[in-house]
Every structure is written in structure tokens, then in C-alpha cells.
Amino acid sequence: MKIALHRVVAVMLRYLFIERRNYVRFIESLFWPTMDIMLWGLASVWMEKQHVRLPNVVLVMMTGLVLWSIVSRAQLEVVMPLLEELWQRSLITLFATPLTCAEWIVGVMLNGLIKTAVVFAFGVVMVWLLYTLNVFSVGWMLLPFALSLMLFGWAVGFLGAAIVIYVGQKAQNVAWMLSFVFAPVSGIFYPISVLPSWAQKIAWGLPLAHIFEGMRTILFTGTLPWGNLLVGFSLGAFYLFLAISLFLFMFERSRRYGFDRL
Amino acid sequence: MSAVLEVTQLTKEFPSRKEHGGTFCAVDHVSFALGQGEILGLLGPNGAGKTTTIQMLLSTLGPTSGSISYFGKDFFQHRSEILQHVGFASTYVSVPHHLTVYENMVIHGRLYGMSAGERAAQSEKFLKAFGAWEIRGQMFGTLSAGQKTRVTLAKVFMTSPRVVFLDEPTAALDPDIAKEVRTFIRRQQEDQGVSILFTSHNMSEVTEVCDRVLVLQAGKIIADNTPDALAASVSTAHVYLDVGDGLKRTVAYVQSQKLSYQLEERWITIEIDEHKIAELLTELARAGVVYSQIWVERPTLEQYFLTISRQGRKE
Numbered sequence: 001m002k003i004a005l006h007r008v009v010a011v012m013l014r015y016l017f018i019e020r021r022n023y024v025r026f027i028e029s030l031f032w033p034t035m036d037i038m039l040w041g042l043a044s045v046w047m048e049k050q051h052v053r054l055p056n057v058v059l060v061m062m063t064g065l066v067l068w069s070i071v072s073r074a075q076l077e078v079v080m081p082l083l084e085e086l087w088q089r090s091l092i093t094l095f096a097t098p099l100t101c102a103e104w105i106v107g108v109m110l111n112g113l114i115k116t117a118v119v120f121a122f123g124v125v126m127v128w129l130l131y132t133l134n135v136f137s138v139g140w141m142l143l144p145f146a147l148s149l150m151l152f153g154w155a156v157g158f159l160g161a162a163i164v165i166y167v168g169q170k171a172q173n174v175a176w177m178l179s180f181v182f183a184p185v186s187g188i189f190y191p192i193s194v195l196p197s198w199a200q201k202i203a204w205g206l207p208l209a210h211i212f213e214g215m216r217t218i219l220f221t222g223t224l225p226w227g228n229l230l231v232g233f234s235l236g237a238f239y240l241f242l243a244i245s246l247f248l249f250m251f252e253r254s255r256r257y258g259f260d261r262l
Numbered sequence: 263m264s265a266v267l268e269v270t271q272l273t274k275e276f277p278s279r280k281e282h283g284g285t286f287c288a289v290d291h292v293s294f295a296l297g298q299g300e301i302l303g304l305l306g307p308n309g310a311g312k313t314t315t316i317q318m319l320l321s322t323l324g325p326t327s328g329s330i331s332y333f334g335k336d337f338f339q340h341r342s343e344i345l346q347h348v349g350f351a352s353t354y355v356s357v358p359h360h361l362t363v364y365e366n367m368v369i370h371g372r373l374y375g376m377s378a379g380e381r382a383a384q385s386e387k388f389l390k391a392f393g394a395w396e397i398r399g400q401m402f403g404t405l406s407a408g409q410k411t412r413v414t415l416a417k418v419f420m421t422s423p424r425v426v427f428l429d430e431p432t433a434a435l436d437p438d439i440a441k442e443v444r445t446f447i448r449r450q451q452e453d454q455g456v457s458i459l460f461t462s463h464n465m466s467e468v469t470e471v472c473d474r475v476l477v478l479q480a481g482k483i484i485a486d487n488t489p490d491a492l493a494a495s496v497s498t499a500h501v502y503l504d505v506g507d508g509l510k511r512t513v514a515y516v517q518s519q520k521l522s523y524q525l526e527e528r529w530i531t532i533e534i535d536e537h538k539i540a541e542l543l544t545e546l547a548r549a550g551v552v553y554s555q556i557w558v559e560r561p562t563l564e565q566y567f568l569t570i571s572r573q574g575r576k577e
Contacts, residue, residue, distance in 0.1 A: 004342070010372035017369070018360045021401075088403075089356045096320040096350045097373045098342040257276065258314075258323040260355070 003106055007099050011107025015081045019115075029115070033069045033123050040065055040189075041131055060219055063135050063142070064188040064212060066123035070146055071186075071208070072179045073119045074153025077112030079160045079175040086169050091259045101251050105244060109154060116150060141224045144233065145211045151236030152207045156182065158243035162250040168262035187212040207235035266425055266457045267296035267319070272328035274314050274481075288314045290481035291328070296425065299455040301447070303468045303489070305563075306478035307571045312461050313354070315478070316427050319459075320350055332425065346374060349418035352429035353411065359403025363394060363413050366402055367420060374421040381420075388416035391446065393439070407434035415443065419450065426450075426458045432467060440464075444471050465564035469493075475563070479570060493561040496569040499536035500559040501543075504529055508551035515545055536560055 019025065044061040085091040094104075124135045136142060160175030185192075185199055186208035192200050203209040214228030254262070272292045278284040289311040296302050304312050317323035319330060321341055330337040332344045357366050364385060371381035389395040392412040397405065402413065411434045418426055428447070432440035444467060450456040462468050468475060469489040477485040477492065485492055505512055505528050512530055516523045519542075522533040534542060539558060546553075 002342075004375070006375050007373055010369050013372065014358065014361070014369050017365050018358060021360055084358070084360075088359050090358050092317070092320075092322045092352075092355045093350070093357050095322050096345070096348075097370070098345040098375075099373055100342055252324070255322065256324045258317060260313075260317070260322075 001100075001102055003100075003103050004098070007097075007103045008107040008110065011081075011099070011104055012111045015084070015108070015111050018084060029073070029119055030122055033065075033119060034126055036065055036069075037062065037123065037126050037130060041127070045131070056219060058131055059133050059135075059137070060216060061189055062127045062131065062133055063215055063219060066120065066127060066135055067142070067146060067149055067212070067215060068183070068186070068188045069123050070116055070120055070149040071153040071156065071182075073116045074112055074150050075157040075160065075179045076176075077115050078108055078154055078157025079164065079172075081108050081111070082161050082164055083169070083172055083175070086164070086262050091262065095259065101248060105158075105247070112154065112157070113150065116153070120146065141218050142215065144229055145215055145218075148207055148211050148229070148232045148236045151233070151240045152211075153179070155236065155239040155243040158240070158247040162243070162247040165247065165262070166250045166254045182206060182208060185209065191216065205235075207232040207239065210235065264298050265295040266298050266333055267459075268329075268331045269294050269315075269319070270329045270331075272315065272318060272330065273326045274311075274318060274323065275326045287481050289318070289325075292478070292481070292483055294476055294483065294486065296457050296459060298457055299451055300474065301451055301458045301460055301472050303472035303475035304459055304461045304478065305465075305468060305475055305567065307567075310478040311481040312478055313352075313429065314481075316350075316352075316429055316459065316461070319427065320348070321345070347424040349421060349423035349426040350429075351411075351414045351418045351427075351431055353431070353433045354429065356410075357402055357414065357417065360401065362399055362401055363389070363405070364398040366413070367398075367417055370417050371420060376421065384420040384422075385416075388420045389413070391419075392416045392443075408436060408439060411435055412439070412443075415446075422454070424456060426456055428458060428460050430462055431460070432462065432464065440467070447471060465562060465567055469563050477570065484570065489563045492566045493563045494536070496561070496566045498533050499539060499561060501532045501534055501539055502529065502555075502557050502559070503532070503546075503553040504555035506552045506554045508546070508549060511549045512546060512551050515542075515549060 040061050041058060044058045048057045085094055095101075127133050127135055156179050160178045163171045164175050185195065185203040185206065187203060188208075192203045192209050192213060195203060210228045210232035214225045214232060217223065217225040217228065270293050272289055273287065274289040275285040275287050278286040292311070292315060294302075304315065306312050314323065318325045321337065332348070335344060337344055361369070367385040367389065368381050371384065376384065385398075386395065389398055392415055394409065394412045394416055397409060397413075402410065405413065411431065415431060418428075431447075432443050435443060447458060447460075448471065451458065460468070460472060472489055475485070475487065475489050475492055476483050485495075487495070503512065509528060509530065513523070513525070516530070516532055524531045532542065536558075
């Protein structure tokens with residue numbers, strides 16, 4: 001499969017130019033993480049003051065929150081470009097050019113990587129400013145986990161995009177909600193052992209449980225749990241492969257009925 | 263004339279909601295070719311399959327069966343390579359509203375692999391050609407319908423395409439701008455050898471611009487000819503005479519030639535093959551008929567279109 005770099009760059013610039021003027025959307029991408037950091041951070045500060053038997057509760061909660069923002073942001077950065085094209089009725093104009101679906105996917109993922117990194121960095125700075133906590137106090141070890149989260153965020157994004165490219169704009173709410181479907185079984189703020197046994201089975205089948213458990217291991221012990229990292233990364237990559245395959249399949253199915261119906 | 267586009271038995275069936283398991287055939291085994299440097303009109307009533315055909319030629323809609331080849335190459339095997347030389351503009355699809363005119367041009371140029379210098383030069387050239395250079399900094403979504411159309415056309419031609427599909431390109435334009443666009447299209451054909459597939463509901467425009475016309479009805483091609491030949495196939499010319507002296511002689515001659523006519527006071531309207539108009543006027547002059555006013559109404563493509571539309575509704 002040949003990918004033309006100039007077309008990938010064209011896709012990146014297309015959405016970057018759209019985003020740079022959309023001040024509301026930019027502010028929104030920083031507003032919600034800020035609100036979460038404030039609400040959850042203050043709640044965990046209160047819990048810590050109650051002498052809860054859990055060391056570094058604020059750091060654990062905030063690190064979980066900042067890492068979760070990677071998943072939700074990565075997911076949105078896949079679905080939003082597609083919805084932009086549908087809202088502006090420009091999908092046909094885009095794919096009547098030499099651009100292939102694979103090139104669009106690569107362009108959108110690279111754009112998403114940049115934006116997610118910005119939002120992640122913003123979250124790290126906010127936690128430092130509000131609670132004088134350094135999410136990277138344990139060193140670089142969180143970065144590979146962050147990358148694994150990125151993979152799964154993209155996977156959820158392409159799952160949502162697969163639904164939208166086939167069903168159309170009326171499915172956009174499904175696309176927004178998808179990452180939150182996985183949140184309860186991800187162990188963002190609590191260990192997987194808290195869940196009922198049937199839910200634990202589901203949780204361990206997803207990369208998020210391995211990543212957030214691994215994160216807590218790093219924060220509590222300072223050691224890198226290679227098992228969690230490898231399983232989390234592998235599952236993330238596997239689900240991303242499945243989701244992209246599904247998106248490509250649904251793209252072709254949708255093309256059979258015509259993009260103008262979307 | 264060598265063909266740049268060959269379409270063979272192209273068919274598109276959609277599932278029909280009315281009948282479970284049924285299908286609706288929007289394009290029914292259509293075959294045609296577009297020659298190098300030819301402007302081919304694609305006409306038909308709403309729902310005839312024009313837009314469906316164009317979308318299949320652009321790969322934004324997958325055909326049920328049939329083949330499409332451009333420049334001798336199979337379209338489905340060489341899609342990106344072929345679309346590098348194909349342009350498309352439609353009144354019914356848009357470009358990103360939240361980009362400026364110039365940004366849209368530049369990104370479009372990147373999609374076609376143009377260098378930075380080429381993008382800048384071609385953007386300026388074609389925006390100026392379509393009178394849109396002054397609005398290059400405006401957001402596309404804030405433009406009027408006519409401005410949007412002009413920018414869309416500039417975008418199409420900036421990549422120097424060999425084949426262009428224009429779906430109602432002048433629908434939203436003022437008459438003077440529409441005329442300039444038609445002149446531009448003709449110049450692209452003559453100077454650059456661009457081949458164009460053109461749809462429009464403006465029959466006089468199709469007559470002016472197109473070398474040949476395909477007529478679609480219910481997904482099938484029912485005619486393939488020049489605009490004049492199509493017009494002549496359903497209609498004859500009408501000669502209107504305001505007869506001052508010799509009305510009875512005029513009527514007698516018309517009846518002897520078994521021509522249809524209508525009388526209203528001193529006005530006679532005669533239905534006649536346009537090639538026989540000169541003979542009619544000569545004979546009337548010989549008979550001493552004097553008329554103070556004359557005009558001739560030639561058969562038009564619009565009359566042809568109205569006729570086939572009526573036939574389609576009856577069926």
C-alpha cells in the first residue's frame with residue numbers, strides 16, 4: 001500500500017488550519033481537563049487529609065486523570081475530522097482527489113498525536129500549578145504507557161469513525177460517548193480488583209487495565225512493570241489494527257451506497 | 263479523436279426500501295466515451311442518473327458492475343494515479359467552510375503533489391481568471407453562492423487536469439459571469455485540450471458549450487448526438503409571418519405543402535423543417551405575398567428536453 005507523504009501533509013494542514021481558527025474548540029480541549037483536574041484533585045486532597053490508607057492519593061488520581069485525557073483526546077482527534085467533512089458536506093470533494101483512505105488515516109493520526117501531546121502537556125502543567133505535583137516524578141517510565149494509551153485512544157476513535165462513515169451524522173453522539181464506555185473497566189482511579197469478577201475479565205482483555213495498574217505500580221514502587229507494559233502495548237496495537245481494519249471495511253461499504261447520503 | 267475516458271456497461275443498483283430484497287437501478291448498463299479535447303454534455307431529468315454516473319467516475323460511489331478506464335488504464339487498479347489528472351466541481355458539494363479561499367487552493371494543490379511555487383502561481387492565476395483574487399483571504403463559508411462557484415472552478419483548473427467533471431457549474435452565477443465561465447471552459451478545451459463532462463439544466467448553455475450530448479433517462483442513455491441534431495429530432499422550426507397582403511395565397515401554399523399552421527388575425531405560424539424555410543419564403547415572394555414582420559424560431563434543445571421529460575412522465 002503506497003502512501004504519498006504530500007497528501008498526508010495536505011490532510012494534516014487541512015485540519016490544522018480549521019482548528020487554529022476554532023478558538024472555542026481549542027479552549028474546550030483545555031477547559032474540560034482543567035475542570036476534571038480541579039474537581040478530582042480537590043476531592044483527592046480532601047481524601048488525603050482524612051488520613052486515607054493510600055499513599056500519594058492525589059498523585060495517583062491526577063496521574064490517572066492526565067493519562068486518561070490521552071485516550072479521550074486521541075479518540076476525538078480521529079472522529080472530529082471526519083465529522084467536520086460531513087458537517088461541511090466536503091467528504092466527496094476530498095475523496096474525489098487522489099487521496100486514499102489510508103493516507104487520510106495516517107494524516108489524522110499524526111495530527112492527533114500532536115494535539116494529544118499538547119493536551120497531555122497542558123494537563124501535566126496544570127497538576128503542577130494547582131497541586132505542586134510532578135506527574136513525571138517517577139521519571140520517563142510513564143511515557144511508554146502514554147504511548148499505549150494513545151494506541152487505544154486511536155482504536156476507539158476509529159471504531160467511532162467506522163460507525164459514523166457508515167451511518168452518517170446521526171451517529172455522532174455514539175462517537176463522542178465511546179471512550180466513556182470503557183472508562184468503568186479501565187481502572188483509571190481504582191484497582192481492577194474493586195470490580196465484580198465478571199467485569200474484571202472484561203477489564204483484563206483491554207489494554208487500559210494493564211496500563212493504569214502499571215501506572216500505580218510505578219507510583220507506589222518506583223519500578224517499571226514490564227509485564228503490564230508489554231501486554232498493554234500489544235493489546236493496544238492489536239485493537240488499533242482491528243479498528244482501522246473495521247474503518248477501512250466500513251469506508252468501502254459506505255462508498256457502495258455513496259458518500260452523499262451521509 | 264482518441265478517448266480519454268471509456269465507460270462500459272456501467273451499472274449501479276441500490277437496495278429498494280419499497281420491496282424487501284428488491285433493487286433500484288439508478289444507472290443501467292451505460293456505455294460511452296469521452297474524446298480528447300471534447301466537451302460532452304450529460305443531460306436528463308432529475309433522477310435520471312447523471313450525478314450517480316459522475317460519482318462512479320470519481321470513485322466516490324462504487325459501481326455494481328461495469329468498467330471505467332481513463333487514458334487506457336483501468337480506473338479501479340490505478341485510482342490515485344488517474345485522479346491526479348481529473349478535476350471535479352459541483353454546485354451540490356462543498357469545500358471546507360472554515361478555511362480561507364487561498365488555504366483551500368493551497369491544500370488542494372498539495373493533494374495533487376504541486377510544489378509550493380506551483381501552488382502559489384496557479385492559485386493566483388486561476389483566482390484572477392475567475393475574479394476571485396480579491397477575496398482570497400475570506401473564509402469560504404462567508405462567500406456568496408456565486409463567489410463559491412468561482413472559487414470552486416478556480417480550484418479545479420489550478421491542477422491542470424486532463425479531464426474535468428462539471429456538475430451544474432453556472433447554476434449560481436450571474437449571467438455575465440456565467441458567460442465568462444463558458445468562454446473560459448471553451449478556451450481550456452481549445453488551448454489545453456482538456457476534456458470536459460458537463461451537466462446543466464440550462465439548455466442554451468449546453469447548446470453553446472457542448473460538442474455532443476448524452477441524454478439519460480431512468481438510468482439509460484436514450485440519445486447520443488450533437489445538440490442541434492437532438493433538437494431537430496423532436497421539433498421543427500416555426501416561422502411567424504405578419505401578412506399584409508396575400509394571406510389566402512399564403513394559406514393555400516402552406517396547405518398544398520401539407521404543413522401545419524395556425525392563424526391569428528393576420529399572423530400565420532407555420533411549422534416547417536428549418537432547411538425548407540428559404541424555399542417557403544421564395545415561393546411566397548413569387549406568389550406576391552407581402553409581410554411586414556417575420557421571425558423564425560429554430561428547434562431548441564429545451565424543446566427536446568421537454569418532450570422526453572413528458573414521455574418519461576407518461577411511462
